Amino acid sequence: MKAIRIILAGLRNADKTYKLINKGDKIVVGISGGKDSLVLFYALTLYQRFQHTDFTLYPVMIDLGFPNFKADKIKKWIKGLGYDLIINDSKNVYPILKANQKNKKHLPCSICSRMKKAIMNAVAHELKANKVAFAHHIDDAAETLFMNIFYTGKIATFEPKMHLSRQNIDFVRPLIFSKEKDIARCAKEEKMPVIKSNCPADKQTSRKEIKDWLANISKDNKLISKNIYTALKNEEQVLLWKK
Numbered sequence: 001m002k003a004i005r006i007i008l009a010g011l012r013n014a015d016k017t018y019k020l021i022n023k024g025d026k027i028v029v030g031i032s033g034g035k036d037s038l039v040l041f042y043a044l045t046l047y048q049r050f051q052h053t054d055f056t057l058y059p060v061m062i063d064l065g066f067p068n069f070k071a072d073k074i075k076k077w078i079k080g081l082g083y084d085l086i087i088n089d090s091k092n093v094y095p096i097l098k099a100n101q102k103n104k105k106h107l108p109c110s111i112c113s114r115m116k117k118a119i120m121n122a123v124a125h126e127l128k129a130n131k132v133a134f135a136h137h138i139d140d141a142a143e144t145l146f147m148n149i150f151y152t153g154k155i156a157t158f159e160p161k162m163h164l165s166r167q168n169i170d171f172v173r174p175l176i177f178s179k180e181k182d183i184a185r186c187a188k189e190e191k192m193p194v195i196k197s198n199c200p201a202d203k204q205t206s207r208k209e210i211k212d213w214l215a216n217i218s219k220d221n222k223l224i225s226k227n228i229y230t231a232l233k234n235e236e237q238v239l240l241w242k243k
Helices: 003-018 035-050 072-080 093-101 109-126 138-152 180-189 206-218 222-233
Strands: 026-030 056-063 086-089 131-133 161-164 169-172
Touching: 003 035, 003 180, 026 035, 026 109, 035 056, 035 072, 035 180, 056 109, 086 109, 093 109, 109 131, 109 169, 138 206, 138 222, 206 222
Parallel strands: 026 056, 026 131, 056 086, 131 169
Antiparallel strands: 161 169
């Protein structure tokens, strides 16, 4: 089975379970140029067509000022799908991150993440959009869960759908049931113009350490990944200490 069919089945299931997309929605889709965001956008264009759901997509790429930012290939590919890529000029972010790096070995990911979300909110308001779609998948959710346990002392991960009341906007993650390996295969099968991340901290973060750790412990026991995926959805069976 082609990977795109697996991705679309997961998207449909996520939408049905968490009510991510509604008729008349105007959705800003974050495009990084990586495999996840390209597969998300492509899948949403197909979902729009085959589900006959009336919603509007706005592909948005942020120029954070990192060295070697290039969007030509992505722009051309998105144009081929019938859309115009919106490039947001936020080159001021990189100097801010550098200033906050101080003695750390790489740029502060948490500050970068907050700033990107704020930028996407602002773009959504400019476009009068009511939702922002991010390409996080179930493996991202598992990594975030263990990062929170190990580094912040809390049991939490991001939600498939989150309403920001102050901004009156929803964050949605339509690939929340998709596995990274299927996304990677889809990008390859569909010959997507995936570009390498130009973030100076790419593959040098705590998230990469958690990713490698999960891959290592799951290598000889496939049930581990399956059980982690199940646990993320199993909100009824949460047992923690109570005072």
